Every structure is written in C-alpha cells, then in structure tokens.
Amino acid sequence: MKRQDFYYDLPEELIAQDPLEDRSSSRLLVLDKETGATSHHIFKEITGYLKEGDCLVINDTKVIPARLIGAKEGTGAKIEILLLKRKENNIWETLVKPGKKAKVGTRIVFGEGILVGEVVGIVEEGNRLVKFEYEGIFEEILDQLGQMPLPPYITHQLEDKNRYQTVYAKHTGSAAAPTAGLHFTPELLKEIEEKGIDIARVTLHVGLGTFRPVKVDEITDHHMHSEFYQVDEEAAEKINRAKDSGHRVICVGTTSCRTIESAADETGHLKPTSGWTEIFIYPGYKFKILDGLITNFHLPESTLIMLVSALAGREHVLAAYEEAVREKYRFFSFGDAMLII
Known part of the structure; x- marks a missing residue:
C-alpha cells in the first residue's frame, strides 16, 4: 500500500x-x-x-506549554526548544532549533535565568537531551515561560x-x-x-x-x-x-x-x-x-x-x-x- x-x-x-x-x-x-x-x-x-x-x-x-524560547549563554543567540519526553527528573528529550547551535555543553537561558538548560546528549533524529536547572516547581516555571506547542500549520497566535x-x-x-x-x-x-x-x-x-x-x-x-x-x-x-x-x-x-x-x-x-x-x-x-x-x-x-x-x-x-x-x-x-x- x-x-x-x-x-x-x-x-x-x-x-x-x-x-x-x-x-x-x-x-x-x-x-x-x-x-x-x-x-x-x-x-x-x-x-x-x-x-x-x-x-x-x-x-x-x-x-504542557512545551515551547520555550531562550538565548544561548555567552552569545545571546535565539534558541527554541520543544519538550518531547521527560527521561528522568530534570532531563528531557527535546527538539532544538537551530540544532547546529546546540552542541553538547551548550547552555540556554530562559526568562532571564529563572530556567537554564544544558545540552547533555544527542539521541535519534538529532533530538537533544537537555538537563534543566531551576528553583521551585518545574511545572509552575513552564506555565510561566512556556507556550503551547501548536502544530506547524497553525500560524495564528493562541489567545487562551x-x-x-x-x-x-x-x-x-x-x-x-x-x-x-x-x-x-x-x-x-x-x-x-x-x-x-x-x-x-x-x-x-x-x-x-x-x-x-x-x-x-x-x-x-x-x-x-x-x-x-x-x-x-x-x-x-x-x-x-x-x-x-x-x-x-x-x-x-x-x-x-x-x-x-x-x-x-x-x-x-x-x-x-x-x-x-x-x-x-x-x-x-x-x-x-x-x-x-x-x-x-x-x-x-x-x-x-x-x-x-x-x-x-x-x-x-x-x-x-x-x-x-x-x-x-x-x-x-x-x-x-x-x-x-
């Protein structure tokens, strides 16, 4: 077929x-x-x-509001992360754009430092394992900083x-x-x-x-x-x-x-x-x-x-x-x- x-x-x-x-x-x-x-x-x-x-x-x-927009530590280059799966407590499998800026060891800052992610591995299809550092409850921080991961064919901003x-x-x-x-x-x-x-x-x-x-x-x-x-x-x-x-x-x-x-x-x-x-x-x-x-x-x-x-x-x-x-x-x-x- x-x-x-x-x-x-x-x-x-x-x-x-x-x-x-x-x-x-x-x-x-x-x-x-x-x-x-x-x-x-x-x-x-x-x-x-x-x-x-x-x-x-x-x-x-x-x-989860899984789309995070951050800046690469040191250069300030814009990096977008999409959370895919929680692998263990603070490590997530993610989709990172642009991937070439996210080598292992790269640190990404979100929300003026409320959340920091470090690329700790690369897995199948180029997805990145990112370890997050934060104070407080991850879900609450995500709710504050994250956006809904709308499908690529939806181009309008979601109000609610x-x-x-x-x-x-x-x-x-x-x-x-x-x-x-x-x-x-x-x-x-x-x-x-x-x-x-x-x-x-x-x-x-x-x-x-x-x-x-x-x-x-x-x-x-x-x-x-x-x-x-x-x-x-x-x-x-x-x-x-x-x-x-x-x-x-x-x-x-x-x-x-x-x-x-x-x-x-x-x-x-x-x-x-x-x-x-x-x-x-x-x-x-x-x-x-x-x-x-x-x-x-x-x-x-x-x-x-x-x-x-x-x-x-x-x-x-x-x-x-x-x-x-x-x-x-x-x-x-x-x-x-x-x-x-």
Whole structure:
C-alpha cells in the first residue's frame, strides 16, 4: 500500500487557524463505515448517534506549554526548544532549533535565568537531551515561560492556552492535544452521561510524531514514534462491560483508539495496564475493541488518515474528505469533526 493512496487535495484556506468560541458548535460529518453514506450536522447533535449502554472513550492527557524560547549563554543567540519526553527528573528529550547551535555543553537561558538548560546528549533524529536547572516547581516555571506547542500549520497566535486543551484534561505530559476532544463541553458530557452512556477515561501522552509525515513510499516501511499510555481498572471495566453486553465502544480521537487497541488482549478485553505503544493502524488491521470513532479531519498521507481508513475503508474516507472540502468544512486541529459508525 502506497503513501500516495492516501493523498487528497486541500485548499489552504480550509485549515482552521482559530478555535470556535463555542466548542460544540463545530460541524460534524457522520460517515457510515459500511456503506460510505454521509450526513451533515452540528457537533452537539452527536448525542443522537450515541445509544444507552455505549461506552465513550476519552483521552484525558494534558498538554504542557512545551515551547520555550531562550538565548544561548555567552552569545545571546535565539534558541527554541520543544519538550518531547521527560527521561528522568530534570532531563528531557527535546527538539532544538537551530540544532547546529546546540552542541553538547551548550547552555540556554530562559526568562532571564529563572530556567537554564544544558545540552547533555544527542539521541535519534538529532533530538537533544537537555538537563534543566531551576528553583521551585518545574511545572509552575513552564506555565510561566512556556507556550503551547501548536502544530506547524497553525500560524495564528493562541489567545487562551486552555483552548488547546480538552475540558477533561487531567494528566500532564502531552506535546500535542488529542484534538477530537476539543469539541466537548462539560454540558455536552453531562448530557451524554445522563443518556446512559459510560465515559471511560484513558491516558495517552501525545508526541510530536503525530505530525511527522510519512516519507516512505511503502507505508509498511514507516516507523511509528512511541507514546506512553495508561488504562486504569475503572476504564477497563467500563469498556469490557460494553463489549460483553453487546454495546459499542466509541473512541474520541485516534489517540484513544490507539490506547485501547494497544492494551487489548486477543479476546478483545482490557486489563489495567500501562506502557509504551508504537502501534501503526492502517487498512487491513482488524480492530479488537473499537466500533466507532469521533475524529477531526487529518493531513493528507498521514498515519492518522490511514488509521481512519482502516476503520471505514480508504474509498469511503477519501470520498467523505472530498465532500468535506466541497462543503468547506474546517480542517485539522481547530477544525470540524467526523463521526464514523
């Protein structure tokens, strides 16, 4: 299967640059995964497609303001750091720009010395290991100095950091938001629960590999980045109960999907677990748990559009995307949503 099999043409003006004021007022394209039939709605109407006994799986990871702008000690040259993964207490794997200015031993000053980082190693793909020195609590300093690590296709400044955060974000650790969840409001979640739908919270800390393009022609040659996930006992019980009683498990976002599919055993059941996943889902994959998916519109030739195609079929997905382009839907992180059932 070739990368170009997942290409579609997207006019640049359809890339959403800002979130809507009302999260749940985004548009919603509903796609029947069996027939390819589509219909058009407003996101808050999603409750009409959820049934009593269904289980909705959400990813409660919280994005850290991982983008830091500093100055090289001695020369004052501007250096930008993106925190990717905490390796140990004060050492992080990072993406540094420009990399050539960040040799081992380089020291970078942030916020007039409130935070200082030293490059202590270089790992795969040129990422730098940076050891931080500070007084106080790292998360508080990060909140003060850091910016949200918005995807490269969003060029507008984000006025409110919380708009790149789901309303149910809890466990800190993501370098990117699980964006399908950005459409939910507390009121909508309450309405869903009152309808008799279980909400299971899992955690997957989203890495920047989410935005990494597939560069190889043959998609099976693509190497997925690893991301940390966790499924607790309560979430496992809710998901198992839905499956055992013949109800559907519907994931909010590809990250929730990748979490439960990574954690599932061969019988399609979950146990409380945590670990690192590099699961790559593309057409031909047999889902163990997932029945339906709420997701945003993804980049052409990305691993995410491949995952969606595994669920609904490549032809159905590309036809739905072409329809969304014709109907002028808003695309990517701050854009509109799709429900596949």
